[in-house]
Amino acid sequence: MNKIIKAVNLIYYSPTGTSKKIAHAIGDGLKVNNLLEYDITFGDISISSVPADSLSVFVTPVYGGRVPAQFLERLSSLNGDGAMCVPVVVYGNRHYDDALLELKNEAVRRGFRPVAAAAFIGEHSYSRPEMPVAQGRPDYFDLSMAEHFGKEVIDKIVSVPEIGELSVPGNFPYKELKPKQPVAPVSTDACCSCGVCIASCPTHAISETSAGEIITDVDKCTLCCACVKVCPNAARKFDTPFTKFLYDNFSERKIPEFFF
Numbered sequence: 480m481n482k483i484i485k486a487v488n489l490i491y492y493s494p495t496g497t498s499k500k501i502a503h504a505i506g507d508g509l510k511v512n513n514l515l516e517y518d519i520t521f522g523d524i525s526i527s528s529v530p531a532d533s534l535s536v537f538v539t540p541v542y543g544g545r546v547p548a549q550f551l552e553r554l555s556s557l558n559g560d561g562a563m564c565v566p567v568v569v570y571g572n573r574h575y576d577d578a579l580l581e582l583k584n585e586a587v588r589r590g591f592r593p594v595a596a597a598a599f600i601g602e603h604s605y606s607r608p609e610m611p612v613a614q615g616r617p618d619y620f621d622l623s624m625a626e627h628f629g630k631e632v633i634d635k636i637v638s639v640p641e642i643g644e645l646s647v648p649g650n651f652p653y654k655e656l657k658p659k660q661p662v663a664p665v666s667t668d669a670c671c672s673c674g675v676c677i678a679s680c681p682t683h684a685i686s687e688t689s690a691g692e693i694i695t696d697v698d699k700c701t702l703c704c705a706c707v708k709v710c711p712n713a714a715r716k717f718d719t720p721f722t723k724f725l726y727d728n729f730s731e732r733k734i735p736e737f738f739f
């Protein structure tokens with residue numbers, strides 16, 4: 480443990496697990512003994528403040544070029560009290576647009592002091608085997624970069640005497656959010672009602688009727704596609720023309736970016 484940072488808080492929202500993998504790899508690179516993990520995928524963060532001598536790493540997916548509303552809601556009670564933080568976004572190889580700036584600004588608004596930031600790539604939630612978009616990412620290369628990023632963060636904290644304002648890409652006003660379409664993944668005939676999809680849904684949009692049918696509340700569904708990715712029978716489907724658009728236009732591999 481270094482002199483300045485007494486604990487690291489790894490705080491992430493990750494319906495399909497890619498942000499979680501990046502968070503863990505950054506945590507490995509930070510090489511601290513006192514690492515506390517807060518997975519806010521399924522509920523609010525359990526603390527309202529962090530110690531002033533801790534470092535909080537915020538990791539979130541990018542939705543529509545922005546930070547998902549659920550991430551911000553689940554952190555709403557958290558106060559930084561001047562502690563350092565590292566905002567990190569994970570996007571599906573299209574772009575992160577204003578998400579990193581929004582995450583940084585939100586952290587500052589809650590009293591945190593950003594020291595570094597990063598953007599990583601994860602398999603797109605709408606990637607399908609026949610039309611892959613960043614399939615399998617973060618891969619070995621991404622995770623090595625994430626670990627390296629963690630190491631560089633600690634190096635900066637230890638070596639830079641006065642940490643100035645952090646600049647990250649993005650625009651304000653942020654990209655306008657499109658209204659969500661009244662659609663959701665559906666369970667097809669291959670569904671055996673095992674309930675894995677119900678447990679995977681961060682907004683509790685999926686339930687089983689007394690007749691054993693799996694139904695989805697389209698108003699609660701955020702289209703995160705966690706249910707599609709975890710279904711052991713590939714019985715959950717969400718078909719959108721957007722997958723082909725992404726496949727046609729954003730298949731070229733993007734690489735992680737660091738900001739110090």
Ligand SMILES: Cc1cc2nc3c(=O)[nH]c(=O)nc-3n(C[C@H](O)[C@H](O)[C@H](O)COP(=O)(O)O)c2cc1C
Binds near residue numbers: 543570603604703704
């Ligand atoms: C509703 C929604 C909107 C998304 N918007 C974007 C986007 O604007 N740009 C992008 O590159 N990826 C976008 N993605 C893809 C996710 O950012 C990406 O798959 C991420 O790795 C998912 O993180 P998770 O595995 O932690 O859930 C979107 C995914 C969803 C579900």
